[in-house]
Amino acid sequence: MAQTDHRTLRRVLRREVAGTIGLLADEHDFRAMRRYDSFSFDDHTTYLQHMEALLRTRALQGSHTTVALFDPEDYAEYCAAKGLDPDSHTSRTRFTAELAATGPAVPYDGRPLTDLLPTLVDEAVRRATWEYAATLLTRLGACAVCGEDLGRAAFARASHLLVRILDTAPPGERHLVCSVSGPPETLVAVLHADDDSGRTELDENEALEFTTVLAVGLATGSPGGLVMRTARPGSPDRVHGWRLRAYGLEALTAGEVFDAYCTDAETGELIPPESNVDYCRPPDLGEGSGPDHRH
Numbered sequence: 001m002a003q004t005d006h007r008t009l010r011r012v013l014r015r016e017v018a019g020t021i022g023l024l025a026d027e028h029d030f031r032a033m034r035r036y037d038s039f040s041f042d043d044h045t046t047y048l049q050h051m052e053a054l055l056r057t058r059a060l061q062g063s064h065t066t067v068a069l070f071d072p073e074d075y076a077e078y079c080a081a082k083g084l085d086p087d088s089h090t091s092r093t094r095f096t097a098e099l100a101a102t103g104p105a106v107p108y109d110g111r112p113l114t115d116l117l118p119t120l121v122d123e124a125v126r127r128a129t130w131e132y133a134a135t136l137l138t139r140l141g142a143c144a145v146c147g148e149d150l151g152r153a154a155f156a157r158a159s160h161l162l163v164r165i166l167d168t169a170p171p172g173e174r175h176l177v178c179s180v181s182g183p184p185e186t187l188v189a190v191l192h193a194d195d196d197s198g199r200t201e202l203d204e205n206e207a208l209e210f211t212t213v214l215a216v217g218l219a220t221g222s223p224g225g226l227v228m229r230t231a232r233p234g235s236p237d238r239v240h241g242w243r244l245r246a247y248g249l250e251a252l253t254a255g256e257v258f259d260a261y262c263t264d265a266e267t268g269e270l271i272p273p274e275s276n277v278d279y280c281r282p283p284d285l286g287e288g289s290g291p292d293h294r295h
Helices: 002-016 027-033 045-061 071-082 089-102 115-137 150-168 204-220 256-259
Strands: 019-023 065-069 105-107 173-180 189-193 223-233 237-243 248-251 277-279
Touching: 019 045, 019 089, 027 045, 027 071, 045 065, 065 089, 065 115, 071 115, 105 115, 115 150, 115 189, 115 204, 150 204, 150 223, 173 204, 173 248, 189 204, 204 237, 223 256, 237 256, 256 277
Parallel strands: 019 065, 237 277
Antiparallel strands: 065 105, 173 189, 173 223, 223 237, 237 248
8 A cells, every 4th residue: 555655656756757858850960970889869850750750749748848859969069068978868858958048949739740840940940040140249349439339239129129019010910030141140139929908918039039039130220121011900000110310210001012912022022912911101119219229
């Protein structure tokens, strides 16, 4: 009886323990791990099938699992820095445990891995974009005239503009996209800011990433734009747009927004306009009252 009670208590405790699983998302990463003798799998499809079965079993047992993106190159660097043997189950376990706090990860919610993998990859892209944009802001240094930190000034300006955009926008489900062109690649950030009851709901990480990318565009004067689409039941979607300028946004006319939405960005060919969509000039943001840095 006592033995049964102990097993029951352990099962209860097991449900209280959160776990992290490092996932090799694609064939390239999977092949990189096959160099290690301690890595048992030789087929990526079979690997994913067993991984999904493990995730489902843990979910049925009531255990919470976070799925992290396992990068073999980062793993090799981690082992070299820590003096660990990379051909070891223990080393992989230590690296995976740190991924939960430092790397791209999403909670397992019962979805098939074919549906979860794109979400995990998107999270990795988002994190990489933010880290790169934040690095660019840091490298701007101080203003040669007044000594102000240019990155901080741009971030404060971007934060103000985002608040003004949301304050002046019509209520509804609001989807914002900010893109900044420049070498080596275009930075893109997405923000969902729904307001159906007079209170804007934001994901803090999304807001931070969006503001950082916008700040890069404002500080560097790189070509870019910001578009917001608002949806409300029973009404046409409304689309507003701005062109990025040095430390500011220039409102697009209704015609310019229409042209931007109805032109293929890669080919330049026209795209038929969507039905039940209004292309509008955005409200005045009253930018002059916000923080700025000009000389």
